[in-house]
Structure formats: C-alpha cells, structure tokens
Amino acid sequence: MWIDTHCHLDAPEFSSSLTEIIASAREMSVNAILLPAVKVADTQNVQSLVSQYSNEIPGLVYTLGIHPLYTNQAHESDLNLLEEQINKALSDPRFVGIGEIGLDYFVEDLDPHKQEHFFHAQLDLAEQFKLPVILHVRRSQDSILKALRRRKVPGGIAHAFNGSFQQAEQFIEFGFKLGFGGAATYERALQIRRLIKELPLESIVTETDAPDIPPAWLKAENLTFNEPAFLSRIAKELAIIRGVSDSEFASAVWRNAMQVLPRWSALYAGNLNLNLAS
Template identity: 50%
Template sequence: MLIDTHIHLDAAEFDADRGQAIDFARASGVAGFVVPAVERANFDAVRGIAAMNADVCFALGIHPMYVMPARMDDIEVLDECLGEGGAVAVGEIGLDHFVPGIDHARQLEFFVAQLELARRHGLPVILHVRRAIDPILKQLRRIGVAGGIAHAFNGSRQQADALIGLGFKLGFGGTMSFSGSTRIRELAATLPLDAIVLETDAPDIPPEWARGQRNEPANLSRYASILAELRRVPVEEIIAATGRNAIEVLRWQPGKAGAQAVGV
C-alpha cells in the first residue's frame, strides 16, 4: 500500500484543483494521505479534507515556523481538539534552526508542550527536524512519546539510529531524486527498510524533474521507484514495506477512520 505520510493538501496551492490532484495521485497508485496541520487556523481545514476522503487522515499541531504569531492558549485548543479524537498524530511539530528570525526558546516551549500533549493522548508525533535533530532527541528522551515520523529526514546515520531506537520512522521523498544528495541517497539505500516511510511534502520539496514547480501528490509513485533502485529491490517490496511501516507507526489504515483504527 503506497501511503504519503506527509502532504499539505490544505495548502492554497491546491485550491484550484485539489480534487483533481488527489484523483491523479490515486490513479498513480497512492492509497493513503497523511495531512498534518501547521497552526491553529488550519485545524478545521485538515479535519475537513479527511472527513470527505476515507483515504486521508489528519494530524494536529503547531509547526515551529508558526510559533511566533501563535499564543499559548493555542495549546489548550489543540488539547481539546485531540480529545475529540480522529487525529492520528500530533504534528507537524518540532524545531527549525535553519530559518533566521524565529526565537529558539519559543520554538522549544511550544515543542515541549506538544510533546507532553502527545504523551497524554497516547499519540505519535510528526516531526519537523531541520538542523535541530540533537536538541529534538534530547526532548524525546526526556518526554517519552509513542514514536512517530521524522519528516524529511536529513541527518546523520547516528542520528537516524537514535530516532529509530526511540520508535520513529524516517520520511524520504523528493530529495532522493537529486544525484547530488549523496548522503540522503546513501541513507535511503542502507537504513533498515522497516524504518522508512515515503512522503511528498507537496506542494513543497519538488523532485529533480520538477524544479521550481508545485510538487504533486502523484510523484509519490516515482519516489517509490527511486527508493527501489537505490536499494536494488523490486518496487513492490518498497510499496509493501513503507505502507506497512506507516500503518504501524500511525495506527491507521486508509479507509478506516481515526487513530488506533488498526491494532498493532
């Protein structure tokens, strides 16, 4: 089962043709989509898309790049929304030490608060980990959560092993398509297959063949082929394994509503 574990279907870039983009992805073999929120303002949007599509699930969280305008009572709203059920994870949350001008202390405050919510609600987390894997690992070791997915993983093998040891799967996508991304391609080729999930991050992170264009949900099938080539295994093995990994960590299967719909 081909599952896109990270896609922003609610993004404005899809407003003109959202349904067509989803249908095209389905036609290419994509069987499930995980749509994480990035701020309180789009909680309803991601829930609405999931409500209309049995192959779409949602996560709720406040992205580190959105913490500056956020208020701490947004955490209370998030807690209430998680209590209503349906979310498969808390996300997209984490730390971003790459983008200038974002208060690192404020990012950390929101990240810790959301990890504590994930622990309280028994949910995995979807992590944004740009140039901040070690401080994220520090908090994950301190605040145990039910695993999750490290979205767009771009760290070292040692950091990868640490995340895997904490129950995380690592997300790989369009970056694998660039021949110059040697470290990412090496990790994709050599990490245990049961630790890998696929993602597009559409409309962001377009692949090599679509530089400067909107990333499409349908690209996921080509990412599966790239991963198969890197690992020198049949693409069917990649699809089966990465889909199984996504279902295991999120406890959700396309066509079944809500978190913990599948027993693992």
C-alpha cells in the same frame, strides 16, 4: 499501492485545483495520504477536507499540531485550544497523531526559545494522549533527540530526514520511522541516498511534503509545484536506490507507516471497504 505520509493538501497552491490533484493521486495508486496541520486555526479546514475527499483517497488521514514555522505567531492560548481539539478528535478514526511539530534552526527569524516552548508543550500532549508525532527536523536533530529522551512519546515519523546515520539510529531506537521523498531524487543528495540504502528497510516511509520539496525532475518538465501524484515516481526512484523491487518497497513502507501510526492501521481494520496494500 503507495502511501504519502506527509502532504499539505490544504496548502494555497492546491486550493484552485484540489479535486484534480486528488484525482491524479488516485490514478497514480496513491491510496493513503497523511495531511499534517500546521496551526490550530487550520483544524476545522483540515478535518473538512479529509472528510470531503476520503471516498477518493480511502486512506486519507490527518494530524493536529503547531508547526515550528508558525510559532512566532502562536499564543499560549493556542496550546489550550490544541489540547481541546485533540481530545475531540480522538473520536474521529481519521485522526492519527500530533503534528507537524518540531524545531527549525535553519530559518533565521524564528525565535528558538519560543519554538522550543511550543515543541516541548506539544510533546507533553503526545505523552499525555499516548499519540505518535510527526516531527519537523531541520538542523535540529540533537535538540529533538534530547527532548525525546525526557518523555515517553510513542514514536512517530521524523519527516524529511537529513541527519547522520548515528542520529537516524537514535530516532529508530525511540520508535520513529524516517520520512524520505523528493530530496533523494537529486544525485548530489549523497547522505540521504546512503541512509535509504543502508538503514533497515523497516525504518523507512515515503512522503512528498507537497507542494514543497520538489523532485529533481520538476523544473525540467515545466511543472509548477510538487503534488501527491508524484509520490509513485519518487518512491520508485527510492526503491532503485535501495536495490529492491517496486512491489517490495511499496509493501514495506506501507507496513512501516501503519505500524508507527496505529490509528491509521485501525482505520483499515475497522472498515471492510478499504483495501490493504498488496
């Protein structure tokens, strides 16, 4: 069984064929998917989607947050609304944390100060509610690490990690797992491959970021966009890079995700109809 710790099932690319997308993922043994929200207006849709498809994907869960790419359109009142949404979601066993939040210093038209304001405020919420976070870290590793040093956030996942080995070690020290996916399938992704090969296995989780971060073979096979069904093939390539068997890698990344997102693990512990990864 495979676990996708970052997949935007609510993306427009999936809207016309979501039932088929979900079925394909299940057929490829992707039995757990985390759907991170990107803005407060999406909360109801994300929750409805997770509820609708939880029978097909038993480990389907979600997080709530304001993505840095949407901070230019966000208002101060959104933070108050997000706090209310988080408080209400605590009674939902499929709600597992805060995200996708973070900093993106790659996109030039984003206001860095506004990004930082919303990011810091959401870290404060994570500390307040004692919830792990799903981090968007793009050219911002040091700034995010600096923010984490100021708070007691109970870990989470640094999604699509592409920092240095030293930065990776610091995230791990703060209780974070590091997310790897399609970017590692490119032969030129030497730094990412080195991280997968040399970091402690217990620090690694798998993800697609579908429909984004396409694997290397997407265009060659005339596929339109990334999807969660591709996670099994991506993860098997990561296992090869790591030098371990598929089964060992699948068990490790499943265990790692459940450890860092305890509400996800509790979902399985509290439901006898859900099968744990073997």
